[in-house]
Amino acid sequence: MTGSAYLALRYALHHPLRTGVLAACVAVALALPAGSRAILERFESSLYARARTVPLVVGAKGSRFDLAFSALYFRATDLAPTPYREYAELLDEPSVRAIPVHARFTASGGDVPVVATSIEYLETRGLAPDEGRVFARVGEAVIGSRAAERLGLGVGGWVFSDQRELYDITSPPSVKLDIVGVLGETGTPDDDALIVDLETAWVLEGIAHGHDEAEEIERADLVIGRSEEHVALSGAVVTYQEITDENAASFHLHGPRDNLPLSSILVYPADDKARTIVRTRVDASAAAQAIVPTRVIDDLIAFLLRIRALIDALSAILLLSTLTLIGCIGVLSYRVRAAEIRTLGEIGCARGTVGLMFAFEAGGVLAVAGAVAGVVTLAALGLAEPLMRAGL
Amino acid sequence: MPAAVKIEGLRFTRGEGPDRFELRVPSLRIDPGRHTAIVGPSGCGKTTLLRLATGILLPDAGSCEIDGVRVDRQSDRDRRGMRARKVGMVFQQFALLDYLSALDNILLPARIAPGPGATAEVRRRARDLARDCGIAGVLARKPAKLSQGERQRVAICRALVMRPMLIVCDEPTGNLDARRSGEVIDLILSEARAVDATVVAVTHDTGIVGRFEGVFDLSAAPADRARVAVGATA
Amino acid sequence: MRLRLLALACCVWLVGCSESGERAATPTEPELERAVYATAYPVAYFAERISGGTVPVRLTVPEDADPVSWQPSAAEIAAFQGARLVVTNGAGFEGWVGSAPLARSRIVESTRAFEDELLTIETATHSHGPGGEHTHEGIDPHTWMDPVQAQRQARAIASAMGEAFEGEDFDANLAALIEDLASLDRGFRDAGLEGLSLLANHGTYNYLARRYGFEVRTVDLDPGSEDVVAAVEAVRGAIDESPALIMLWEAAPAEIVASALERELGVRSVVMSPGERRPGSGDYLALMRENILRLAEAGR
Numbered sequence: 053m054t055g056s057a058y059l060a061l062r063y064a065l066h067h068p069l070r071t072g073v074l075a076a077c078v079a080v081a082l083a084l085p086a087g088s089r090a091i092l093e094r095f096e097s098s099l100y101a102r103a104r105t106v107p108l109v110v111g112a113k114g115s116r117f118d119l120a121f122s123a124l125y126f127r128a129t130d131l132a133p134t135p136y137r138e139y140a141e142l143l144d145e146p147s148v149r150a151i152p153v154h155a156r157f158t159a160s161g162g163d164v165p166v167v168a169t170s171i172e173y174l175e176t177r178g179l180a181p182d183e184g185r186v187f188a189r190v191g192e193a194v195i196g197s198r199a200a201e202r203l204g205l206g207v208g209g210w211v212f213s214d215q216r217e218l219y220d221i222t223s224p225p226s227v228k229l230d231i232v233g234v235l236g237e238t239g240t241p242d243d244d245a246l247i248v249d250l251e252t253a254w255v256l257e258g259i260a261h262g263h264d265e266a267e268e269i270e271r272a273d274l275v276i277g278r279s280e281e282h283v284a285l286s287g288a289v290v291t292y293q294e295i296t297d298e299n300a301a302s303f304h305l306h307g308p309r310d311n312l313p314l315s316s317i318l319v320y321p322a323d324d325k326a327r328t329i330v331r332t333r334v335d336a337s338a339a340a341q342a343i344v345p346t347r348v349i350d351d352l353i354a355f356l357l358r359i360r361a362l363i364d365a366l367s368a369i370l371l372l373s374t375l376t377l378i379g380c381i382g383v384l385s386y387r388v389r390a391a392e393i394r395t396l397g398e399i400g401c402a403r404g405t406v407g408l409m410f411a412f413e414a415g416g417v418l419a420v421a422g423a424v425a426g427v428v429t430l431a432a433l434g435l436a437e438p439l440m441r442a443g444l
Numbered sequence: 445m446p447a448a449v450k451i452e453g454l455r456f457t458r459g460e461g462p463d464r465f466e467l468r469v470p471s472l473r474i475d476p477g478r479h480t481a482i483v484g485p486s487g488c489g490k491t492t493l494l495r496l497a498t499g500i501l502l503p504d505a506g507s508c509e510i511d512g513v514r515v516d517r518q519s520d521r522d523r524r525g526m527r528a529r530k531v532g533m534v535f536q537q538f539a540l541l542d543y544l545s546a547l548d549n550i551l552l553p554a555r556i557a558p559g560p561g562a563t564a565e566v567r568r569r570a571r572d573l574a575r576d577c578g579i580a581g582v583l584a585r586k587p588a589k590l591s592q593g594e595r596q597r598v599a600i601c602r603a604l605v606m607r608p609m610l611i612v613c614d615e616p617t618g619n620l621d622a623r624r625s626g627e628v629i630d631l632i633l634s635e636a637r638a639v640d641a642t643v644v645a646v647t648h649d650t651g652i653v654g655r656f657e658g659v660f661d662l663s664a665a666p667a668d669r670a671r672v673a674v675g676a677t678a
Numbered sequence: 679m680r681l682r683l684l685a686l687a688c689c690v691w692l693v694g695c696s697e698s699g700e701r702a703a704t705p706t707e708p709e710l711e712r713a714v715y716a717t718a719y720p721v722a723y724f725a726e727r728i729s730g731g732t733v734p735v736r737l738t739v740p741e742d743a744d745p746v747s748w749q750p751s752a753a754e755i756a757a758f759q760g761a762r763l764v765v766t767n768g769a770g771f772e773g774w775v776g777s778a779p780l781a782r783s784r785i786v787e788s789t790r791a792f793e794d795e796l797l798t799i800e801t802a803t804h805s806h807g808p809g810g811e812h813t814h815e816g817i818d819p820h821t822w823m824d825p826v827q828a829q830r831q832a833r834a835i836a837s838a839m840g841e842a843f844e845g846e847d848f849d850a851n852l853a854a855l856i857e858d859l860a861s862l863d864r865g866f867r868d869a870g871l872e873g874l875s876l877l878a879n880h881g882t883y884n885y886l887a888r889r890y891g892f893e894v895r896t897v898d899l900d901p902g903s904e905d906v907v908a909a910v911e912a913v914r915g916a917i918d919e920s921p922a923l924i925m926l927w928e929a930a931p932a933e934i935v936a937s938a939l940e941r942e943l944g945v946r947s948v949v950m951s952p953g954e955r956r957p958g959s960g961d962y963l964a965l966m967r968e969n970i971l972r973l974a975e976a977g978r
Binding site for chain 3: 105143146149150170171172175176177178185186187188189190192232249250251309320
C-alpha cells in the first residue's frame with residue numbers, strides 16, 4: 053500500500069510537467085463550477101440575509117429593485133423621494149415599527165454612503181458603537197467599522213459630505229460631519245456606511261440650515277430688507293458648513309416637515325394584521341409602494357440561477373472532457389509503462405499493487421487538483437466579497 | 445531437503461506452423477546453494493526455461509517446483525508472492541525503473557512485496573549491498589545518470605536485497621566485455637554465496653561458464669533433451 | 679475516481695456555504711431604561727401622577743434652564759435616547775426635541791391629538807434671497823394652562839405609558855388626575871372671568887382666555903424690573919385702548935411696580951404662575967389652585 057503510493061509519488065515527481073498539466077486541467081474543471089457556485093451561493097445568501105432583516109420597505113413607486121437596494125444597500129437611485137408624511141403616518145400605526153432612511157448622499161468623494169436615519173435604525177440592526185457614542189445632534193455621525201478602517205477615521209475625526217453638484221454654487225455646500233462613534237463590525241453594508249440622524253440629511257439637502265439670527269445680523273449688505281416682523285437676508289449670508297455645539301441649535305427647517313424627502317422607510321409590522329394595514333395604506337397611496345425585500349431578491353436570484361445553470365452546463369462539459377483526457381492519458385500511460393508493469397510482475401508484484409499504483413497516481417493528481425481548486429475557490433470568494441460590496 | 449529448482453517432463457509450445465517453438469525438458473534438478481549456468485544458442489529457449497521455472501510462464505505439460513512447491517499448480521497470485529519472497533531476478537536489460545533512484549530501484553522488491561516494505565533493516569542491507577558492489581556513491585541517481593556498469597550493479601543489488609533463496613539471471617553479462625563479465629559473475633556468485641542462495645544464470649558467454657558449478661546445455665537435440673545438467677544433479 | 683471527485687466538489691461547496699452566516703430576521707430590541715423622561719414640568723407632573731411611583735419619571739431639564747431654549751448636551755441626549763418613553767408637551771414648547779436624534783416612536787407629544795386647535799402667536803420671520811420667507815413656528819405652547827386641554831394631554835400620556843409599560847395599570851391614577859384637573863376647571867369657571875379684559879406681562883394665558891371667555895392683551899414687562907415709570911406708561915397705553923382692571927404676571931412683580939399700577943391706574947397685579955418649572959414647594963395642582971385663588975380674590 054505505502055509502496056504503491058511511494059512509487060506513484062516518485063513517478064508523478066519524475067514527470068512534473070505531465071503531472072502539473074494534468075492537475076491543472078482537473079483543477080480548472082473543478083474550480084470553475086465550485087468557484088462559480090460558491091460565489092453565487094455566497095452572493096445569494098448574503099442578499100437574503102440582508103433582505104430578511106427587513107419585512108417591508110415603503111418608498112416611491114418605481115423600480116422595486118432600486119427601492120430594495122436603496123433601502124438595504126444604500127445605493128443612490130433615481131427614485132423619487134418619499135415624503136416624511138408617509139413615515140409620520142406609519143408612526144401613528146400601533147404594532148408597526150417604522151424607520152426612515154434617507155440614503156442619497158455620500159462622503160469622502162463618493163467613497164462612503166451617508167445614511168440618514170433615526171436612532172431606531174441602529175437599535176433595530178443591533179448596531180452599537182464599539183468606540184464613542186451615537187449621534188446626539190445634527191452634524192454628528194457614527195461610522196461603520198470597515199469604512200472607519202478604510203478612511204482611517206475614528207472618534208474625533210471628521211469627513212466632508214460630497215456636494216452633489218460640484219459646479220452649481222446654489223447647490224447645498226458640503227457639510228462637515230463629526231465622527232462621534234465607530235460601530236462594531238456586523239459583516240453587513242452598515243459596516244461601510246456613515247450613519248447620521250435624519251435631520252442631518254436635511255442639512256445636506258439644503259433644506260435645513262443654520263446661520264446667525266436674522267435680527268442680529270448687522271452688516272447692511274447682508275440685509276435686503278427689514279420690517280417689524282420680517283428680515284430679508286441676502287443670499288450671501290453664509291450658512292454654516294460646520295455644525296458645532298454652539299450653532300447646532302440655530303439649524304432650522306424651511307417648510308413643513310411632512311414634505312421632507314426620505315429615500316425609503318423600513319417597516320416592521322408586529323403581526324400579519326399590522327402588515328396588512330401597512331400594505332393597504334400604502335397601496336392606496338398614489339406615489340408610494342410597499343415591497344417585500346425577500347421577494348425582490350427571489351426575482352433577482354431566479355435570474356442568477358439561470359446564469360448558474362449555464363455555468364453548470366459549461367462546467368459539466370469541461371469536466372467530462374477533462375475526465376476523457378485523464379482517461380486517454382491513463383490508457384497511454386499504461387501502454388508506455390507496459391514494460392515496467394511486466395518487470396514488476398516478474399519481480400513478484402501483485403496485480404492489485406500495480407492497479408493501486410495507478411489509482412494512487414490518479415487520486416494524488418485529483419487531490420492536488422481539488423486542493424488547488426479549493427484554494428482558487430476560496431481566493432475567488434475573497435475577491436468576490438469586496439466586489440460584491442462594490443457592486444451592491 | 446527439497447531441490448531449489450526441479451523440473452520434470454516439461455513441455456512448452458508457442459505459435460503455429462513455421463514459427464512454432466517447442467521446449468522440452470525431461471528433467472532438471474538444481475540443489476540448494478548450487479550455481480548453475482544454462483547455455484545454448486540463441487532462440488533455444490534459455491530465457492523461456494527460466495520463466496517457466498519461476499512461474500512467469502506455465503508449461504503445457506510437466507511440473508516445475510521451487511523449494512519443493514509445485515509452481516505450475518499455484519495461482520497467479522501465489523506465484524507472484526513466491527517470486528517476491530524467494531526469487532531474485534537480474535534481467536538482460538536490467539529493467540530498472542527510470543523514475544526511481546538507484547537506491548529506490550534496489551528497494552523495489554521490498555516495496556512491492558506483501559510485507560513490512562522498505563524497513564530500516566532492508567535499507568541497511570541495500571546500502572551494504574551497494575557498498576559491496578561499489579555503487580554506494582551513486583545511490584541517489586536515477587538510471588539515466590548511471591553508467592552501464594552501475595546499472596548492472598543496481599540490478600544485481602535489487603535481485604539480492606530480499607535475501608532470496610534463488611537468484612535467476614538472464615544474460616547478466618550480455619553487454620559486457622570479458623573482463624567486466626567475469627567481475628560481474630564473480631560479484632553475483634560471491635554475494636549469492638554469502639547468503640547461501642542458489643544461482644541459475646542463462647548465458648551464452650562461454651568465458652564465464654567455467655565459474656559455475658554446473659552447466660545445463662539446451663543446445664543438444666531439442667527434441668530429445670533428456671540430459672540433466674552436467675553436475676547439476678546430486 | 680468519480681466518487682472521489684464528487685467528494686472533492688462537495689468539500690469545496692461546503693467551504694463556500696458554511697461561511698455565509700445568516701442573521702435573524704427579527705429586529706433587535708434595544709435595552710431601554712424603564713423610565714419616563716419628561717421635557718417640561720407640567721407633563722412631568724402628569725406622568726408622575728399617572729405612574730403613581732410604579733415607573734420612575736425623570737425631568738432632566740436643569741432647574742434654572744428655560745425648557746423652551748434649553749439645548750441638551752450629548753450625554754443628556756443619550757439619556758433621552760435610552761428611555762422607554764419620552765413625554766413632551768409639544769406645541770413647539772421644547773424647541774430642541776424636533777431636531778434631536780431621538781426615537782420618534784418613543785416620543786409622546788401630548789398635544790399631538792389637538793394640533794389643529796392650537797393657537798398661533800406671531801414671531802419674527804426671515805427669508806433668504808429669492809428662497810421665499812418663512813415664519814419660525816408661532817404656536818403658543820402654554821397648552822397646559824387650560825385644565826381641560828391638560829386633561830387631553832394627560833390622557834395621551836397615560837395611553838402611551840400604558841403601551842410602553844405593559845402590565846402596568848394606570849387607569850385609577852389617570853382618573854384621579856383627571857378629577858383634579860376637572861376641579862381646576864371648575865375653579866376657573868367659578869372665578870368669574872367671562873367677558874373680562876385682562877392684561878398680562880407675557881403671552882402665557884391665551885388658552886385660558888379662550889377656554890374661559892376673557893380677553894388678554896400682552897404688555898411686555900419683566901417682573902424683575904423696578905422701572906415704575908416704564909411700567910405705568912406701558913400699562914396706561916394698554917388701558918387707554920381698552921380698559922382693564924387686572925394684570926396677570928408670570929412671577930411676582932416688584933412691589934413698587936405693583937403698587938404704582940394699582941394706585942395710579944387701578945390695575946391689580948395677580949401672579950399667575952405657568953408652572954413651566956418644578957415649583958420649590960407644592961406641585962402643579964397646588965400652583966394652579968393658588969393661581970385660581972389669587973384670581974378669584976382679585977376679581978372680587
